[in-house]
Every structure is written in C-alpha cells, then in structure tokens.
Amino acid sequence: MLAKRAESRKVVGILALQGAFVEHQAALEKLAFQYRLEVILVKTPEELARCDALVIPGGESTTIALLARLSGVLDPLREFVRTKPVWGTCAGAILLSQAVENAKKGGQELLGGMSITTARNGWGSQVESFEAALTVDGLQSPDVPFTGVFIRAPVVVKLHPAPEDPPILVVARLSPHLLPPSLASPHHSDEPKIFVALRQGKHFLTTFHPELTDDNRFHEYFIRECVFSQCR
C-alpha cells in the first residue's frame, strides 16, 4: 500500500539556478499533501530526470540560461519542455517563449514551448515594478482578486500558434484602468501586452511573480490544470 502511494506521487521540480526558487518551493509545499507532490529543487540533469513537471522562477533570464548551459542542463530542459508540463514566471516566462525582443547583447537562449513572442522589461524604464489586482476566473475563490507583483516584467508581444499547436488560453489580463497612472497608455482588451497569464497545452506562464505573495492559488492552478488534467 505504501509503495503504491509513493508511486502515485508527482515530482514537481523548481529550477534552482538563480532567482526566486525558494519562494516557489514554499508555495508548492503547501499543496504537497493535498496533491501528493514531492517538491524538489533542480540544478542538474539527474534531478530534472526525476521530475514530472517543472517551475522556472523569476530572476534574470540571461543568467538562468547561462547557468543552465554551464551546468549541462540546458539541452535536457529543451527536451523536457517538449513533453512535460512547465510553468515559467517572469524570467521563466521569457525562457518558455519561442522568441524574445529586447534581449541583452550576446543574445538570449530560450527553451521554447509556447508559441509566443515576449519582450524583456516590456513596461519600459519609467516603472520597474508595480502591483495590480487581477481577477482570474480559473482560480479557486475567483471573486477574490489576486495581487500581481510585476518586477521588471516582460510583456507578451505576439501570439503565433501554428495550426498544429494547442490553442493559447488567456488565463489573466490586466485591467488598464487598474494600472498605475505612469503606465496608463491606450491599452485595449485584446492587446497582448495586457495578457499576464497564458496557458498552451501543458505549459503555463505568468509575467508576474505569484510566489512573492502568500496566495498560492496560481500554484494550485498549475498543479490542477497542467500537471493533473489531460491537456495536450
């Protein structure tokens, strides 16, 4: 019986090369009992091989990619993204993109996985960080707004799924009228810039940092919708 239980556990890894991985670990640990998760930090190809799903934290996308290459985990990550669920937050969202604008000199290695283009630091230099209340239908207690913490956040520039790709679902949008005045520009509700959480098949991205609040509803969403449901 015990062996069976252990078998049915899902191993959820958090890429732990740089950035806010400890905060993701704490948020996922709170769900470990309910969903029978084993939460591990991933720095090596061997640790990655144990995972059923992976979270790539916020931090600095260029640094994460560089450290991934140096530690031999970059190509295994690319392989992982092809078949298993991955959630990228902020810098992790950049890494999950197929293309990126505003990359640092020397370029930016990506993992791909989601058929979108993002732009690094897409809110411009006038504001590096802001918070915005998000109302998200797919979360538990959807009437309770979620505080989105945006720190030098990327923006989604374009969605370009190929016909054979899974469709892209907009999970959360910014309400332009709730943005700080310094950011208020003539956004409209279909401008990709306001898409701040997207799902495509098994993959999920948030341009903000759900792990920096005590609210772990986005973690629960990822586990429920991407790790356990049969999305393709």
Ligand SMILES: NC(=O)CC[C@H](N)C(=O)O
């Ligand atoms: N908070 C973050 O993850 C910032 C992302 C950072 N601007 C990058 O390009 O990687």
